Amino acid sequence: MDVENAVLELCSLPAQVLWSFVCVYRTTCRSPPGGGSTLLLDNEEEETRKYAEPLIGSDCRQGSTSEMADLWQNAMDHAVALARRAGEVVREALQDDRKVMTKSCSVDLVTQTDQKVEQLIIQSVKEKFPTHSFIGEESVAAGEACVLTDCPTWIVDPIDGTTNFVHAFPFVAVSIGFSVNRQMEFAVVYSCLEDKMYTARRGKGAFCNGEPLQVSGQEDIKQSIISTEFGSSRDPEAVEKIFLSLRSILCIPVHGVRGAGTAAINMCHVASGCVEAYYEVGIHVWDVAAGSLLVSEAGGVLMDVDGGAADLMSRRIVAANSRTIAERLVSEIHSFSPLRDDATP
Numbered sequence: 316m317d318v319e320n321a322v323l324e325l326c327s328l329p330a331q332v333l334w335s336f337v338c339v340y341r342t343t344c345r346s347p348p349g350g351g352s353t354l355l356l357d358n359e360e361e362e363t364r365k366y367a368e369p370l371i372g373s374d375c376r377q378g379s380t381s382e383m384a385d386l387w388q389n390a391m392d393h394a395v396a397l398a399r400r401a402g403e404v405v406r407e408a409l410q411d412d413r414k415v416m417t418k419s420c421s422v423d424l425v426t427q428t429d430q431k432v433e434q435l436i437i438q439s440v441k442e443k444f445p446t447h448s449f450i451g452e453e454s455v456a457a458g459e460a461c462v463l464t465d466c467p468t469w470i471v472d473p474i475d476g477t478t479n480f481v482h483a484f485p486f487v488a489v490s491i492g493f494s495v496n497r498q499m500e501f502a503v504v505y506s507c508l509e510d511k512m513y514t515a516r517r518g519k520g521a522f523c524n525g526e527p528l529q530v531s532g533q534e535d536i537k538q539s540i541i542s543t544e545f546g547s548s549r550d551p552e553a554v555e556k557i558f559l560s561l562r563s564i565l566c567i568p569v570h571g572v573r574g575a576g577t578a579a580i581n582m583c584h585v586a587s588g589c590v591e592a593y594y595e596v597g598i599h600v601w602d603v604a605a606g607s608l609l610v611s612e613a614g615g616v617l618m619d620v621d622g623g624a625a626d627l628m629s630r631r632i633v634a635a636n637s638r639t640i641a642e643r644l645v646s647e648i649h650s651f652s653p654l655r656d657d658a659t660p
């Protein structure tokens with residue numbers, strides 16, 4: 316049985332039993348220095364000291380203490396290293412001509428760099444964490460399923476802002492979210508042309524280049540900046556709803572409407588506090604998985620565009636600094652429902 320499955324099984328045990336196991340483990344199963352552990356990932360001693368926190372899954376919170384190991388830190392460290400490497404590939408590719416292809420329509424773009432970066436990330440993760448699952452933008456475009464299960468799952472957008480990348484418009488991100496039990500566990504968004512590494516761990520806060528992030532404290536939407544995108548659908552009904560929403564929000568009036576051209580960076584702007592809220596209909600789970608954790612860990616809220624609970628597969632999102640701003644925004648949005656990411660083909 317692999318490491319994570321062993322832990323998932325442990326998580327289904329009552330807290331008291333689980334805690335007993337941890338106590339027994341701590342006194343009997345420690346690896347010798349430099350030796351491998353049969354239960355915990357590499358660098359367990361160091362990572363446990365640095366980031367001790369509860370085991371995975373909400374059921375596992377009870378009975379856990381700072382002495383329990385943080386099993387996902389190793390994966391997160393790997394994600395950060397991969398995002399940095401991917402960023403180098405993106406920056407190098409900007410020096411050359413970029414061959415542009417299309418996917419669902421003539422404005423839904425993809426390049427060989429998107430595909431190369433996704434392969435780089437997925438191959439490396441498969442070698443290091445062979446039991447983990449993936450949802451990757453270009454893999455799904457190539458026909459793989461887009462289903463979120465309880466398994467540890469890497470949700471990868473190799474280039475968020477492909478249109479920006481094609482035009483060298485300077486906001487391009489590598490976005491890696493990691494979920495366990497369908498709950499985001501860590502997030503890495505690397506804004507590669509700004510060299511900004513955004514990271515978040517569930518329950519541990521959000522950071523940019525190591526500095527803590529905090530959403531804006533502004534609760535008056537008339538004093539706010541809102542970000543959104545027009546998306547790649549040119550369906551007249553969708554375009555009509557997008558413009559109606561934009562008009563309503565602009566005329567509240569808000570201080571301004573912005574859009575970086577990437578959902579991930581738009582959400583990092585909310586987490587950073589320079590934008591009060593971001594909303595969009597038509598995005599995909601790989602665009603917003605990592606950003607959603609960055610926003611919530613920076614103190615923000617996530618919501619559906621109709622005001623219900625956010626659903627990362629629904630292709631609809633509101634990410635705001637506060638419930639007040641999110642609900643005010645919802646009251647102005649003309650919503651529609653694109654085909655879900657996890658819809659059966």
Ligand SMILES: O=P(O)(O)OC(CO)CO
Pocket residue numbers: 452472474475476477478576577578579597598599602
């Ligand atoms: O550039 P991508 O990955 O297609 O994403 C777009 C939205 O789908 C910008 O967030």
Ligand SMILES: [Mg+2]
Pocket residue numbers: 472474475476578601602
């Ligand atoms: Mg994207």
